[in-house]
Amino acid sequence: PLQHTRPLQRRSMLATRMLSLSGVTAALGLLLCHSAGAVSLLAEQRASGASSLAIRRAEQRAAEEQEAEDTRFWASEWGALETELITLRAAALEANATAAASQATNASVQSPAARHHSKSPLAGLKLNLNPKTPADLAPALAMLKGLYEDGKERISKLNVREKDSKRKFEDKQALHQKRLDEIESRFKNGTLSAEFRTNETRDENRIWNYWERVRERQHKQFHTSLKIQHATLDKVKTMIDMYEKTITGKADKNQVAKQLAKVGGGALPEVVLLQDAQRAAAKFCDEALAEVRSQEAVLLELGSQGRRSNF
Numbered sequence: 001p002l003q004h005t006r007p008l009q010r011r012s013m014l015a016t017r018m019l020s021l022s023g024v025t026a027a028l029g030l031l032l033c034h035s036a037g038a039v040s041l042l043a044e045q046r047a048s049g050a051s052s053l054a055i056r057r058a059e060q061r062a063a064e065e066q067e068a069e070d071t072r073f074w075a076s077e078w079g080a081l082e083t084e085l086i087t088l089r090a091a092a093l094e095a096n097a098t099a100a101a102s103q104a105t106n107a108s109v110q111s112p113a114a115r116h117h118s119k120s121p122l123a124g125l126k127l128n129l130n131p132k133t134p135a136d137l138a139p140a141l142a143m144l145k146g147l148y149e150d151g152k153e154r155i156s157k158l159n160v161r162e163k164d165s166k167r168k169f170e171d172k173q174a175l176h177q178k179r180l181d182e183i184e185s186r187f188k189n190g191t192l193s194a195e196f197r198t199n200e201t202r203d204e205n206r207i208w209n210y211w212e213r214v215r216e217r218q219h220k221q222f223h224t225s226l227k228i229q230h231a232t233l234d235k236v237k238t239m240i241d242m243y244e245k246t247i248t249g250k251a252d253k254n255q256v257a258k259q260l261a262k263v264g265g266g267a268l269p270e271v272v273l274l275q276d277a278q279r280a281a282a283k284f285c286d287e288a289l290a291e292v293r294s295q296e297a298v299l300l301e302l303g304s305q306g307r308r309s310n311f
Contacts, residue, residue, distance in 0.1 A: 052200050055179075059207045066214060071299055073161070074221050078296045080154065081228060082289060084147055088236060089285035091140055092278040141243040144236055151233045155226065162222045169215045176208040224295060228288050235281045242277045 183200050186192035192200075244250075 052203055056203060056207065059210075063210060063214065067302075070214075070218060070221075071302065074225075075296070075299050077154075077158075077225060078292050078299070081225065081232075082292045082296070084150065084232060085285045085289050085292065087143075088147060088232065088239075089282055089289070091143060092239065092281035092285065135247070137243050137247055141240065141247065144240050144243065148233060148236045148240060151229055151236065155229050155233075158222060158226055158229070162219070165215070165218045165222075169211070172208075172211050176204065176211075179204050221295070224291070228291060231284065232288065235284050239277050239281055 180201065183192065183197055183204065187194070187197040
């Protein structure tokens with residue numbers, strides 16, 4: 001019996017050892033699988049981090065280019081609008097051509113964008129700002145109609161730019177949401193860790209917040225410029241109407257009589273009604289010029305700071 005027992009014990013011990021070895025092998029296999037998975041996940045997350053950095057750099061370049069283009073456009077726009085207001089102001093002043101030219105030139109010195117005006121904006125137009133006959137108003141009327149057409153063209157250009165800016169912003173918004181969805185998808189399928197998910201979401205929201213500020217500045221510039229431009233056209237249209245009525249003799253005679261009584265006579269009846277419109281237009285131009293120059297100062301400040309986007 002002892003002889004039969006020993007072989008059985010040996011076989012049992014061998015089986016136990018084999019089972020133990022099999023367990024160790026399985027454990028090693030699982031460990032290797034986990035290690036390979038961890039290495040793969042780490043590699044994917046490193047690639048994700050590099051991709052996120054590349055996106056931030058590309059967005060920063062795009063933002064800087066957009067800011068530079070916006071600054072160039074609005075500097076040109078405010079300068080053109082300022083010139084229009086200076087011209088309208090000069091045409092509306094109740095003085096002779098020399099006095100009007102002097103005041104317009106002095107006003108232009110106050111603004112960086114208007115420093116290039118070395119002479120009156122009315123120079124060369126042969127306008128008579130102190131007319132003696134209705135015919136004297138014809139050159140000024142032609143000039144006002146030119147201002148009106150320029151203003152309408154500028155409004156059309158502003159609306160086109162605003163529409164394009166809005167479309168680009170909506171495209172950015174859609175791209176932003178797509179990136180957030182991709183981050184969440186990778187996190188849910190296990191290819192992105194919680195830490196990387198937090199970091200990438202934070203970076204993406206930071207980029208989006210910056211583009212929101214860019215859009216806010218664009219819309220504010222558009223709204224302010226459009227408001228001033230429409231108001232300017234209203235004033236120009238009022239003066240055009242008064243000039244045409246004066247030239248054709250269709251002015252309200254009762255109003256003419258009241259105005260003559262105020263000024264004590266001595267002025268041409270058909271011209272008297274222009275005086276109220278001229279004073280109102282000149283006052284408006286002074287107020288609008290202050291607002292335009294304020295916007296120009298903001299652009300100059302941004303340029304002097306050399307502001308750069310920071311993601």
